[in-house]
Amino acid sequence: MQVTLETTSNLERKMRISVPSERVETQVDAKLKQAAGQANIKGFRPGKVPMREVKRRFGDGIRQEVSSELMQSSFSEAIVKEEVSPAGSPVIEDVTMEAGKDLEFTAIFEVFPEIELGDFGEVTVEKPAAEITEDDLDAMIEKLRDQRKGYAEVDRVSKADDRVNIDFEGFIDGEAFDGGKGDAADVVIGSGSMIPGFEDGLIDRSAGEEMDLELKFPEKYQSENLAGKEALFKVKVNKIEEQELPDLNELFFKQFGVEEGGMEAFRTEVRGNMGKELEAALKSKVKEQVFDGLIAITGVEIPKALVSNAIDQMRQEAVQQFGGGQNIDPSVLPVEMFETQAQKRVKLGLIVNAIIEKLELKTDDDKVKSVIEDMASSYEDPEQVVNYYYGNEQQLNQVQNMVLEEQVVDSVLEKAKVSEVEMPYEEAIKPNEPAAEDPAAEGPADKEPVAEAADGEADAPVGDEGEDSA
Template sequence: MQVSVENTSALERRMTIAVPAERVETEVNKRLQQTARRAKVPGFRPGKVPMSVIRQRYEDAARQEAFGDLVQASFYEAVVEQKLNPAGAPAVEPKSFEKGKDLEYIATFEVYPEFTVAGFDSIAVERLSADVADADLDNMLEVLRKQNIRFEAVERAAQNEDQLNIDFVGKIDGEAFAGGSAKGTQLVLGSGRMIPGFEEGLVGAKAGEERVLNLAFPEDYQNLDLAGKTAEFTVTVNSVSEPKLPELNEEFFAQFGIKESGVDGFRAEVRKNMERELRQAIKTKVKNQVMDGLLAANPIEVPKALLENEVNRLRVQAVQQFGGNIKPEQLPAELFEEQAKRRVVLGLIIAEVVKQNELKPDEARVREMIQEMASAYQEPEQVIAWYYKNDQQLNEVRSVVLEEQVVDTVLQKATVTDKSVSYEEAVKPAQAPAAD
């Protein structure tokens, strides 16, 4: 087999492959013999059809089948021989495929970039440290109470933070419009759920009262048919309910699966969860800084095939997350290209750091991570056992641990500054990384 390779760009390769005619004919004849054993031809018993008849009827199909298989096999042999690492399937252009002649074709494809990860010492990382203070714990308990707020009916006029049960009909130029009417809707005043002026217009209303609100849809309203238009809403208030914070008692604790441990036990459990969240937040911020540093220090070209695959993955994730009747391919690729490029480049860099430093997942850290995740459940031992019985989930944890080991490897040479901050600052989400 003859192989020649041309570099048409930094990553693209144009490979010309010639497969000897003898090998081609051997493959064609093999398929014809297989066909002869099962072919049903009028006038002949199965398996007794003359090869000349078989060849006349089936040779073209056998030759096409052989072409596909030979291209696949010879391409693999050629990239191994040339020590190439394709980043996607090749585009195949036949040059010659005539009976009795060599099979020749051109395969155009991209290869993975070859590079050495460098610049660890140019990376600067700010590593935060914080504690969960009693005041932080008290604030979290208030958050939990507000998240579990209850509403009780009252006879007074509505005020902000009250929940109203309402019926409403919206009209534009005297005509009802799609999505402008509802019955029995629960609305908390001040939530900002409705268009400007709607909730404000119901402050002071009482159960049984009807109010007419003349409001304008914002110019940037998501429904372009309604944007900027003025509508009249006739609103009937069915009931007014005021918010009631739950007491810190056994009934409240039971909602979180904590029983018979009182306020002190509940506070201890919440503190433990906050400390877990704090550790993860600090770890994530350090990791993001390391990854940003690796990206800045190691600019590499991305194979188009890998970028397209990642864009398609992100499209599918977006549809799964937001639902709707849209198909993934209908989402514009440019919406995902920056994120896809970042993920692909980081994937290549991380893989190279692992290779250069001969890293393998630390199984002790794997178990520690699983135990940490399991501690948030009522039956942690069952969760741990579940992970170790499911290879896919276990390997996902191993991948996360391996990334942490990559971060640790970089931190050994990076410039690290420690900074003490409050709990709130430490757990506050970091800004989104800048696009490359």
């Protein structure tokens, strides 16, 4: 086998490979003989089909199959021989595939870049520090009560925070529009699940009351055919319900696994969970600053193939997260939505791998075990969860990679400029805002008209009720 390698740019390589015809014909003949023994052709006894007939019927297809297999195997041999590491699958061009001639083809591919790491001392990190106060604990308990609130029907006019059950239908220029009708839809006043003005129009209403709401869709609206248009909504209020928060009693505590010990044990349990959340949030903020710092001090030319692969992966993730179980083709999501974040993801991956190689970091098995046991501790049967992770190679690899990333972060922090910044608990656990210029941070627009997604309430109106819904 002959191989020539040409460097066409910093990362692109062009490889010409020639496979001797003897090797090709040997494999073609072997497959032809195999086909002759298996062929079932009218007019011939099984296994007695003449070779000329087998070649006539199957020769071209078999040669195509053999050539494809040889191109894959010879490319693998060639990159080992030339000591190159492709960053993606090659593009195959200029294929010569004729009987009696050498199999020749050109493979064009990108290689992984050589990375020169910057000075970790130039990385600046503001390490957040926060404590959980009694006020923070009280606020969390109220939040937990709110998450488990119920609703009870009342005989009065509606007010903010009430849940109203309504029938409605929207019209533009006197014509009903798709997705503009809902029957027996629950709307929480003040939830922001409806277009501006809709929920305000439900205040001070009585059960059985009918009304017309003259509203205007926002200029920037996910459904372009509705954006900026004036609409009339005919609404009927079916019933009004007010919030009912659960009492802090034994029944409530049991929902969080606290079987005994009353309020004191419940507060201890909640504080413990808040502590875990706080620890994870603080680590995440530090990790993000370290990674941003590494990107800033390290110049990396990234292979287009890796970015393309990352975009495909992020498309899949977006469909899983926002697709609502629908069968959506990820390729319909525009590349521009993910390109910036994909480039950052690839660049960071290359830098982290370079650090692991340079510092010869190995996964800390004790730390992996500690992480798995910590995650398992919140389950009813921790041992079963631990066994699941160690019995599932993919899940175990994810934890190992996470621990290895933490080891990279720790290595950088040893040399970085680190200062401590005090902050309240609520600010500490709040995720950092995504960069405004990052289209991927916005996510795909998949919400229904009018209803902008209300958590378990009216996802609603213009959307999911009956045959008239969009």
